[in-house]
Amino acid sequence: MTVSILARDPVTGLMGGAAMTGNLCVGGWVLRGDSRTGIAATQGEKPSTIWADQAFDLLRSDQDAQHVVDQVTGLDDGRGWRQMSLVCRSGTVGVFTGAENFDWKGESICEDLIVAGNTLKGPEVVDEARDTFLRTEGLMVDRLMAALTAAERAGGDRRGNLSAALLILCDTEPPLDLRIDWDEAPLVALSRLIERARQPDYARWVAGLPVRTDPARCHE
Numbered sequence: 001m002t003v004s005i006l007a008r009d010p011v012t013g014l015m016g017g018a019a020m021t022g023n024l025c026v027g028g029w030v031l032r033g034d035s036r037t038g039i040a041a042t043q044g045e046k047p048s049t050i051w052a053d054q055a056f057d058l059l060r061s062d063q064d065a066q067h068v069v070d071q072v073t074g075l076d077d078g079r080g081w082r083q084m085s086l087v088c089r090s091g092t093v094g095v096f097t098g099a100e101n102f103d104w105k106g107e108s109i110c111e112d113l114i115v116a117g118n119t120l121k122g123p124e125v126v127d128e129a130r131d132t133f134l135r136t137e138g139l140m141v142d143r144l145m146a147a148l149t150a151a152e153r154a155g156g157d158r159r160g161n162l163s164a165a166l167l168i169l170c171d172t173e174p175p176l177d178l179r180i181d182w183d184e185a186p187l188v189a190l191s192r193l194i195e196r197a198r199q200p201d202y203a204r205w206v207a208g209l210p211v212r213t214d215p216a217r218c219h220e
Contacts, residue, residue, distance in 0.1 A: 003117035027165025027179030069094035121155025
């Protein structure tokens with residue numbers, strides 16, 4: 001039901017994720033993150049939001065993302081209907097795609113990058129998202145949006161798209177967690193929301209908020 005992309009900047013450690021689906025509230029169902037451990041996308045025909053919490057707990061002592069994914073999914077008898085991607089803070093990646101999810105289903109993995117999906121038009125959806133992300137320059141948010149746009153143009157969710165979301169995490173910046181829970185053109189709406197978040201007054205306010213490296217920060 002979903003296509004998602006997770007990525008990590010190997011220089012700054014910043015992690016980001018984006019997703020879109022032909023159902024409601026993709027941000028609430030799919031994207032989870034903790035700047036101390038990693039970022040996850042839990043999706044599929046019967047997605048488990050519990051998986052992300054379990055994975056983040058394990059990542060505190062195990063930085064092998066695939067090992068963590070194997071542990072989490074292996075304990076769930078309903079895993080055949082689910083899909084999971086995980087990028088850990090140290091840069092390892094892991095993925096699982098349950099066999100009962102609807103075709104096309106699968107993933108593409110590169111260093112610091114996972115694109116995964118199910119109920120897609122075909123493998124070209126994840127391939128276009130991956131290639132577009134890798135060749136796009138600039139900020140993580142722009143690269144993720146370019147990847148989602150490419151995935152949509154390649155066919156995306158076979159039913160069309162109704163919701164989209166974006167999540168950016170970093171110890172030195174407040175999180176950016178933007179969601180379009182329902183819209184006939186969710187990527188257009190999400191792009192407008194990103195532009196609003198970039199307006200000077202809002203950006204200045206966000207820049208004065210606490211972050212993990214400065215939890216007492218409070219300035220204009």
